[in-house]
Amino acid sequence: MMRRSIWPALLLVILLGYPFVFSTPFQQRLGALVLLYAIAASSWNIVGGYAGQVSVGHVVYFGCGAYAAMGAYAHFGLSPLVGLPAGIVLAVAISAIVGVPTLRLSGHYFSMATIAVAELIRLVVTNTDYLGAAVGLSGPTVPRNIFDLSFISALPYYYLFLAVLAITLAITWWMTNSRMGFYLRAIRDSERAARSLGAPASRVKLYAFMLSAGLTSVAGALYAMMFGFVDPESGLGILISVKILIMAALGGAGLLFGPLVGAAILVPLEEISNSLLGGKGAGLTFVVYGAIIVLIARFQPGGILTLIKRQLERRAGPQAKDAQAVATGAGHAP
Amino acid sequence: MKFEHLLGLACAAMIATGLPGMASAEDKVVKIGAVFPMTGNAASAGIHAKYAIEVALDIINNAHPELADLPLAKNAGLAGLGGAKVEVVFADNQGSPATGQNQALRLITEEKVAALTGAYQSGITLTASAIAEKYGIPFVNGESVASNLTERGFKWFFRTTPIATDFVRVYYDFLTDMKAQGAKINNVALVHDNTEYGASVAGTIASGFKDKGLNIIDIGYVSNATDVQSQVLQLKEKNPDVVLMISYTSDAILFAKTMQAQDYKPPLLLADDAGYSDPAFLKAVGKVSQGVFNRSAWSIGPPGSPSAIIADMYKKKSGDEMDDTAGRQMEGFFVLVDAIDRAGSTDPAKIQAALKATELKPNQLMMGYKGVKFDDKGQNSLASAVIIQLQDDGETYLTIWPKTNAVKQPVLPYKGW
Numbered sequence: 001m002m003r004r005s006i007w008p009a010l011l012l013v014i015l016l017g018y019p020f021v022f023s024t025p026f027q028q029r030l031g032a033l034v035l036l037y038a039i040a041a042s043s044w045n046i047v048g049g050y051a052g053q054v055s056v057g058h059v060v061y062f063g064c065g066a067y068a069a070m071g072a073y074a075h076f077g078l079s080p081l082v083g084l085p086a087g088i089v090l091a092v093a094i095s096a097i098v099g100v101p102t103l104r105l106s107g108h109y110f111s112m113a114t115i116a117v118a119e120l121i122r123l124v125v126t127n128t129d130y131l132g133a134a135v136g137l138s139g140p141t142v143p144r145n146i147f148d149l150s151f152i153s154a155l156p157y158y159y160l161f162l163a164v165l166a167i168t169l170a171i172t173w174w175m176t177n178s179r180m181g182f183y184l185r186a187i188r189d190s191e192r193a194a195r196s197l198g199a200p201a202s203r204v205k206l207y208a209f210m211l212s213a214g215l216t217s218v219a220g221a222l223y224a225m226m227f228g229f230v231d232p233e234s235g236l237g238i239l240i241s242v243k244i245l246i247m248a249a250l251g252g253a254g255l256l257f258g259p260l261v262g263a264a265i266l267v268p269l270e271e272i273s274n275s276l277l278g279g280k281g282a283g284l285t286f287v288v289y290g291a292i293i294v295l296i297a298r299f300q301p302g303g304i305l306t307l308i309k310r311q312l313e314r315r316a317g318p319q320a321k322d323a324q325a326v327a328t329g330a331g332h333a334p
Numbered sequence: 335m336k337f338e339h340l341l342g343l344a345c346a347a348m349i350a351t352g353l354p355g356m357a358s359a360e361d362k363v364v365k366i367g368a369v370f371p372m373t374g375n376a377a378s379a380g381i382h383a384k385y386a387i388e389v390a391l392d393i394i395n396n397a398h399p400e401l402a403d404l405p406l407a408k409n410a411g412l413a414g415l416g417g418a419k420v421e422v423v424f425a426d427n428q429g430s431p432a433t434g435q436n437q438a439l440r441l442i443t444e445e446k447v448a449a450l451t452g453a454y455q456s457g458i459t460l461t462a463s464a465i466a467e468k469y470g471i472p473f474v475n476g477e478s479v480a481s482n483l484t485e486r487g488f489k490w491f492f493r494t495t496p497i498a499t500d501f502v503r504v505y506y507d508f509l510t511d512m513k514a515q516g517a518k519i520n521n522v523a524l525v526h527d528n529t530e531y532g533a534s535v536a537g538t539i540a541s542g543f544k545d546k547g548l549n550i551i552d553i554g555y556v557s558n559a560t561d562v563q564s565q566v567l568q569l570k571e572k573n574p575d576v577v578l579m580i581s582y583t584s585d586a587i588l589f590a591k592t593m594q595a596q597d598y599k600p601p602l603l604l605a606d607d608a609g610y611s612d613p614a615f616l617k618a619v620g621k622v623s624q625g626v627f628n629r630s631a632w633s634i635g636p637p638g639s640p641s642a643i644i645a646d647m648y649k650k651k652s653g654d655e656m657d658d659t660a661g662r663q664m665e666g667f668f669v670l671v672d673a674i675d676r677a678g679s680t681d682p683a684k685i686q687a688a689l690k691a692t693e694l695k696p697n698q699l700m701m702g703y704k705g706v707k708f709d710d711k712g713q714n715s716l717a718s719a720v721i722i723q724l725q726d727d728g729e730t731y732l733t734i735w736p737k738t739n740a741v742k743q744p745v746l747p748y749k750g751w
Contacts, residue, residue, distance in 0.1 A: 024443060024444065025439060025443040026436075026440045026444050029439060126528055133533055134529050134530040134531075134532075134533050135456075135457075135480060135533065135534055136457055136530070141464045141468075141486055141488070142467070142487065152469065223432070227431060227461050228461060228464050229431050229457065229460055229461045231431065231457045231530065233429075233457075234431045234432060271433075274428065275437070275440055278372055278373070278425055278437070279372070279423065279424035279425050279426060280372075286373060
C-alpha cells in the first residue's frame with residue numbers, strides 16, 4: 001500500500017513545482033496547456049477508456065463549456081465563471097439526449113454517431129447569430145476584476161487547472177472503486193456477459209457518458225477563459241475531439257494517469273516542434289508530430305503508461321502485478 | 335583528462351564567440367515577430383505573406399534608391415536606429431486561435447520581439463493581439479477585415495487594411511458610376527459563404543446597400559462546397575442586375591465552372607477580392623471569367639514605378655504574381671517598421687507613439703490607399719480600394735476605377751468565356 005501511494009505523491013510534487021523550475025512565461029503556459037488537455041482527456045477517459053465507448057464527438061461538450069463561458073460575458077456582461085455551471089448543465093443535458101439512442105450502438109457505430117452529432121452541432125452554431133455564428137464570441141480582453149480570469153501570467157491558470165485536474169482524477173478514482181467502475185470494466189470487456197450477469201449496462205454507460213460530458217465542459221470553459229475567444233472551429237472542430245482521444249490513448253486509456261501522461265508528451269511535442277519548425281513554412285511540424293505518434297502506436301499500442309507500469313511490475317515481482325491489475329483494471333487501448 | 339580539457343576549451347571558445355556576437359547583434363538588429371498560417375487551410379496565404387515580408391526586408395535592409403519615395407528604401411537598414419537591420423521571426427499559427435496566441439506569447443517573451451504583425455485569419459488576429467495588448471507590445475495588422483478587431487478599446491493594436499464599411503462605400507460609388515454609363519444596378523445578389531469572412535462582409539454590404547435603396551438578394555452557401563448548382567439556378571431564376579461574389583478560392587473556381595456549365599452570365603459580375611485575387615483562380619478559370627470586376631488595393635503601375643519594381647521582386651521570390659492580400663500584408667509591415675524607424679528605439683511605448691503619429695501620403699505607399707493615418711481605435715482612416723477588371727483574355731486584372739487610378743476603361747456587360 002505504501003509503495004503504491006509513493007507515485008501519485010511524487011507526481012503531485014513534480015506538478016506543484018513545475019512552474020518554479022520552468023519559469024519563463026512560455027514554459028509556464030506550456031505547463032498550463034498540458035494540464036488543460038489532461039483535464040479534457042481524463043474526462044474522455046471515463047467513457048472512452050473505462051467504459052470502452054469511443055466517443056469522437058466529445059468536442060460538443062468542450063464547446064458547451066467554452067460557449068457558455070464566453071456567452072455569459074458577451075451577452076450578459078458577466079464573468080465567464082458564471083457560464084461554467086451553465087455549460088455543465090448544458091453538456092450533461094445534451095449527453096443524455098445523445099447518449100440514450102447512440103449508446104445502444106456498439107463499437108464503430110457509436111463512434112460514427114458521435115462524430116455525426118458533433119458535426120451537426122458545429123454547423124448549427126456556425127449559422128446561429130446569437131452564438132456569434134462563424135465569427136465566434138470573445139471574452140474580456142482587458143479584465144475588469146479578478147473574476148474575469150484574464151491574467152497576463154500563466155501561473156494562476158496553471159494552479160487553477162491543476163486543482164480542476166485533481167478533482168477530475170479524484171472523481172474518476174472514486175468512480176472506478178465504486179460499483180459503477182466495476183460494471184463499466186465488465187461492460188468494456190464483454191457487454192453481453194455483463195448484461196447476462198445482471199449489470200444494468202445501458203444505465204451505467206449513460207451515467208458514465210453524462211459524467212464525462214460534464215467534466216469535459218469544464219475543460220472547455222477553462223480553455224475559453226484562458227484564450228478569451230471561441231469560434232466554431234476552435235470550440236467545436238472535430239480535430240479537438242481527435243486530439244483529446246489521441247492523448248488518452250497514447251498515455252494509456254482506462255488508466256487513471258494515462259491521459260495526463262499522454263498530454264504531458266503530446267502538448268509540448270506539438271508546441272515545441274511548431275516553435276522550432278513552424279516558421280519555416282514547410283509544414284514540417286505535423287510530419288514530425290505524426291511520425292512520433294505512429295512510432296508510439298506501433299511499439300506500444302497500450303499507451304506509454306502501460307509500458308512504464310510493466311517495467312515497474314517486472315521489478316516488483318508477480319504478486320504486486322496481480323494486485324495492480326485488479327486495482328486499476330489492466331489498461332487496454334480502446 | 336586531455337579530452338575533457340579539450341571539451342572545456344571548446345565550450346569556452348563557443349561561449350566567448352557567442353556572447354559578444356549576441357551583444358553587438360542586439361543593438362544592431364530589430365526583431366519583429368510575424369504569426370501566419372503556414373499549415374492548415376490557409377497555408378497558401380501564410381506562405382505568400384512570408385514571401386511578401388521577405389521582399390519588404392530586402393527593401394528595408396538594403397539600399398534601394400529606385401524606390402526612394404517609400405520610407406526606409408533609400409538607405410540600408412533603419413536610419414533612425416543608426417542603420418540597424420530588421421529581422422523577422424516567423425511563427426505558424428496552424429489555423430488555430432490557441433496556437434496563434436501561444437506563438438505570439440513565445441515571440442514576445444522568448445524571442446523578445448519589438449513588435450508583432452499577422453495573423454491573417456481574423457479570429458487568430460483577435461487572440462494573438464490580445465496577448466500583445468496584455469504585454470504592451472505593438473501589433474500592426476495589414477490584412478484581417480473583421481470589424482470587431484478595432485472595436486475592443488485596445489491601445490496597442492493598429493490596422494492598415496480597408497474593412498467592410500470601406501468596401502460598401504467603394505462598391506456603391508463604383509456601381510453608381512456604372513449606372514451613369516447605362517448599367518442597371520437596382521437588384522444586387524450577394525453570393526457568400528458562411529465563414530466569418532463571408533458572413534460578416536455580406537452582412538455589412540447588405541445593410542449598407544439597403545440604406546441606399548438597393549434591392550438585396552441573399553444567396554448563402556457552405557464554404558468548401560462540392561456543388562453550387564442550386565445557387566447558380568437561383569441566380570438564373572432571380573436574374574439580378576449585379577452579382578457580388580464573396581468567396582474563397584476553391585468556391586470561386588467552382589462557381590465559375592458551374593456558371594459556364596449552366597450558361598449563366600450576369601450583366602455585371604463583381605467580386606470581393608479573396609478567392610478572385612488568388613493566382614490559382616486565374617490559372618484555373620481566368621479564361622471563363624473574362625470581364626469580372628474585383629476589389630483590390632493593389633495595382634501594378636507603369637514599368638519603373640515603385641509598385642512595378644516591387645511586383646517584379648515579389649515574382650522573383652515567390653514565382654507567383656503579387657496579389658492584393660500579400661500586398662496589404664507587406665504594406666502593414668512597412669508601416670510598422672516605418673514607425674520603429676521614426677521612434678528611433680525599440681521601446682514599445684515609443685513605437686506606439688510613433689504609430690499614432692503615422693501620416694503617410696499615397697506616394698509613400700506601395701498600395702493604393704489614400705494614405706495611412708490611424709484613428710483613435712487604431713483603424714487606418716485613409717484605407718481605400720480600387721476596382722479592377724479581368725481583361726486581356728482573362729490573364730490580367732487592370733485598374734478601371736476610380737478614374738484617377740484607371741489604366742483602362744471598364745468593359746460591360748460581363749463577357750465570361
